Amino acid sequence: MSNIYMRSAQPADLDQIMTIIDQAKALLKSDGSSQWQDGHPNRATLTEDIAQHHCWVLIVNGQLAGTATLIVGEEPTYQEIQAGNWVDTQHPYATFHRIALSADFRGERLSDYFFSNLISQAYQQGVRHLRIDTHEQNQRMQHIVGTFGYQYRGIIYVNPTPDGKRLAYELNLD
Template sequence: MTNIYLRRSTINDLDEIVEIIDQAKQLLKNDGSPQWQSGDPSREILKSDIEQRISWVLLVDDKVAGVATLLDQPEPSYAQISAGNWNNTTQPYMTIHRVAVSADYRGQHLSKFLFSNLMTIAMELGFHNLRIDTHLKNQRMQRIAKNLGFEYRGIVNVSDPIDPSRLAYELNL
């Protein structure tokens, strides 16, 4: 039986995380998406995520298969939303960023495990509201978000010099 679980990333995971993110950057580029094409998330950002203890890796039989960042502080780019609004503006929320699954594991629906575990962590920390954003051309992430119950809420702008516009999603547990 395959063992699939989530744990906090360590500095020893950094090279594998960078490789997974680089694979995701190439996949987005191949899809015609400008998301992650300006250099971010960089190795330095990913290392900082690990040092801040906000980076998580999904392990499949003890091999790093995916990565995500789970923030418990308000996302500054979410303060302004257009063409819609956040459903829950009174409770604190967690933001999921920098989600990627290794090319070696694509097509195995591991994003469901990754998100399910992140939701469990959020609930254990007392957060019932999760948010995520993605580019209009990132159909994969849009499909994942919708399949997991995230609702489209509007447009936010992130610090991306190529195209800052992102579709914003929210899940209230």
């Protein structure tokens, strides 16, 4: 059994985080997705995530194996949802962003550990409502969120272009 845990990302992790993000960009591109092909997320975004204590890393046997951003609070791009609606609009929620696993650990089902830990971290912070979005071509993420019980809620836009269209999901733990 592997030694697997999640911890808050530190500035010293940034180079490894960027390597993982770059691997994820390449994987998305090979899958035919335009998600993350515009230069984002970039080093400045991840530096800010770390500084704000929003960035988390998955550690497997002492190696950095994944990264994700967990933000508790309003997500501006979620204020308007099309072709659906959020079920819970009264309570605080957490959003998962910039989730990526190292190519060195691909196929080891680490997304299960990571999502479980992220959900637990949000829960520990008193949050019972979770949201996430993904590109309609990102079948991998759609599968993962479905596995964890997220429900499709509609469409949001991360920018006003057709490529900014994202499928929005919600998980309510209450």
